[in-house]
Amino acid sequence: MRLLHTAIKMSLVGVIASLIARLLSLDFWITAGILAILSIHLTKRDSFVISVRRLIDSIFGLLLATLFFISFGYDFVVFSIFVFIFAYVSWVLKMPEGIVPGLVLVSHLLNEGEFSLALLGNELLLIVIAVAVALIFNLFYPTSTEKELQSHVESIDQLVRDHLYMLHLLLKDPLYNEEYYRHFERLDRKLTDTIDIVELVDKDLLFLNDHSYLAYFHMRKEQTNYIRHMYRHALKINKVHPFALEIAGFIYEMSFDIGIYNKAVVQLKNLDKLQIKYKASALPETREEFEVRAMLYQILNEIESLLMVKVQFHHLYPDFNQKRYKS
Structure with a gap:
């Protein structure tokens, strides 16, 4: 078009x-x-x-x-x-x-x-x-508008939710890990294509453009990089672990908070409680359990990085949701 x-x-x-x-x-x-x-x-x-x-x-x-x-x-x-x-x-x-x-x-x-x-x-x-x-x-000449960017925001947020939903399934059911990863790759390509479109749309806004939309989409792209790392760690886990089920539940709940509002601060507090709980737990008894818990620990670190990126975005653009989504 x-x-x-x-x-x-x-x-x-x-x-x-x-x-x-x-x-x-x-x-x-x-x-x-x-x-x-x-x-x-x-x-x-x-x-x-x-x-x-x-x-x-x-x-x-x-x-x-x-x-x-x-x-x-x-x-x-x-x-x-x-x-x-x-x-x-x-x-x-x-x-x-x-x-x-x-x-x-x-x-x-x-x-x-x-x-x-x-x-x-x-x-x-x-x-x-x-x-x-x-x-x-x-x-x-009438071309792209801010409403088009808002629709892309909703589209990309849904893609990130889908990423996280598939990840939580992978942690709960590692048997079909290859299928989950293929699905992630399809979502990731769609996300990349959407960002390419958004970069063009952003250039159509000549006035009063603080490029916060573009920053938002690149923030989401950076988050998908952390999700990709989590997938790679999860692919190395070949058995269901109780901690994996808890982390899967946390990721599932976190997926519902993906959006324009700054809910990452609350999630970081919940994540901190989860990390404290795991540190206080008994040490692994076997080499296999040690390797599984090491992968899960890496996933927790990636989740923390993912949430910090969102927090940093809202520090730079504190009024993003108020300016763009007035009722």
Whole structure:
């Protein structure tokens, strides 16, 4: 859908910019449409930043070329030297987006063969019209909204709940561990794909965007890394252990608290009680039990890290749920 909207915007800005240039009786009016199309990108932020760079660099190229042609003549050798200098400076200034449009406009000056203030003004108007039309479309064309990000929040939170639910089943029933892990891998791929979409949506919010949504999704991604570690530890457990059943129950209860609110602090307190209980328990009597309890201890550490990531997020964005989910 995003690609479709981008194609629509490209078509519209190309036609409108060309028509405006033609109505103003500008020479090479079709160039305005082509340059406008080049200024459209997948997200509003990218389009805005690149369009401004393209405008500045193209104007710089026109003025530099005019200076070269007046000083050394309208010659292909002069043009070649200009291309080298212009391209090099554009890259140094981190504005390479203006190289191609600038060269297209400068080629019009070269074809004229002599200095013309009217032609220089014509070229400046072409790039200004192109960038202006593209910017207006990028700002006002309806695309992603904050509600879309909220729907992705709910989607990703559900994926994390599913991760934890499958983990609690794995600890209770290690016999089918390979099936649980395959399910986790499918969920993880879906989560990664969703975050890729969200990164594009985040760039469509130009104003009043503190990037808290993006931070939220990366926080969830980091949490899934800890869940992956827990899966790997759980896969090494090949028998049901009483402690494993308790931890599975804790993970099951914790899965219901996955959401936008900061419930991690309470869960950390419950986890601390669980750790104290295990430390006070009798030492393992066999090597096999020792290895199982060692894996379970690692899982508890991963749970603690998972919860701490959520706590840190709310320290950075304490009003996340109030700002986004007003009733």
